[in-house]
Amino acid sequence: MKSFTFTIKDKNGLHARPAGVISATSKGFLAKITIKCKEKEADGKRLLSVMALGAKCGQALEFEIEGKDEEEALSALKSVCEEKLGNDI
Amino acid sequence: MSIFKKKNTILSPCDGEIVELKNVKDELFSSGLLGYGFGIKPTQGEVFSPIDGVVTNAFDTGHAYSIEGDGIEVLVHIGIDTVELDGEGFSARVKQGDKIKRHSPLAYADLELITKKGYDTTTVVVIPTELKSPKLSLGNKKAGEIAIEYR
Numbered sequence: 112m113k114s115f116t117f118t119i120k121d122k123n124g125l126h127a128r129p130a131g132v133i134s135a136t137s138k139g140f141l142a143k144i145t146i147k148c149k150e151k152e153a154d155g156k157r158l159l160s161v162m163a164l165g166a167k168c169g170q171a172l173e174f175e176i177e178g179k180d181e182e183e184a185l186s187a188l189k190s191v192c193e194e195k196l197g198n199d200i
Numbered sequence: 201m202s203i204f205k206k207k208n209t210i211l212s213p214c215d216g217e218i219v220e221l222k223n224v225k226d227e228l229f230s231s232g233l234l235g236y237g238f239g240i241k242p243t244q245g246e247v248f249s250p251i252d253g254v255v256t257n258a259f260d261t262g263h264a265y266s267i268e269g270d271g272i273e274v275l276v277h278i279g280i281d282t283v284e285l286d287g288e289g290f291s292a293r294v295k296q297g298d299k300i301k302r303h304s305p306l307a308y309a310d311l312e313l314i315t316k317k318g319y320d321t322t323t324v325v326v327i328p329t330e331l332k333s334p335k336l337s338l339g340n341k342k343a344g345e346i347a348i349e350y351r
Contacts, residue, residue, distance in 0.1 A: 123283045123286075126261075126264070127275070127283065128283075131228045131229075131233065131234045132228065134234070134328070135228075135233040135234065157273075158234055158235070158275065158326075158328045159256060159257065159266040159268070159273050159275060162257055162259075162264070162266060162275070163256055163266065165257070165260075
């Protein structure tokens, strides 16, 4: 299993657009992708599950990725996070 | 299974003109990556639930709601990029965990204010779960009229 933690910098938090990109990206991999935030847990491939985390600016998302393409999934999700949630705008 | 099984339908959430998702001015929604759906250009600000179900998420900002029921999930996103209004112009009529009937109030959006602030009020309904042979009905609709039929 691979994992990484990403702290949200976008002031709007994990809203529809970044959640959409995360779920669409996750769907492209075989690996099981779980995202944790505080006490909540989401299936990374399900848009509404990811949105329901209600993750806000400053909160940490913990990604857990398990499967044979976990390496590729990890790097894709890391760059999606940087691009969509990494800017303080 | 009963032959009288009701047709599966998703209702229009508001009064307005239904357009294809690909014509919505939001790349992510229009790409279809998030699921099948449609856009509606609302003519009045009262927004209703498209399905029977449970509100699985009501954003603090009042602009987006997810409802789960009838084996599907629906996201209702009021306006484009309206997360940036941080709640201004939106009043939620439900909260997370509420049971909701189709065509009962979900939220109110002050369309005039949202437009004045420079945002497109096009409301997007997407269904991230798979729909069997969905058929979209385009054009002007009243809230509660059938927007999508599926099997």
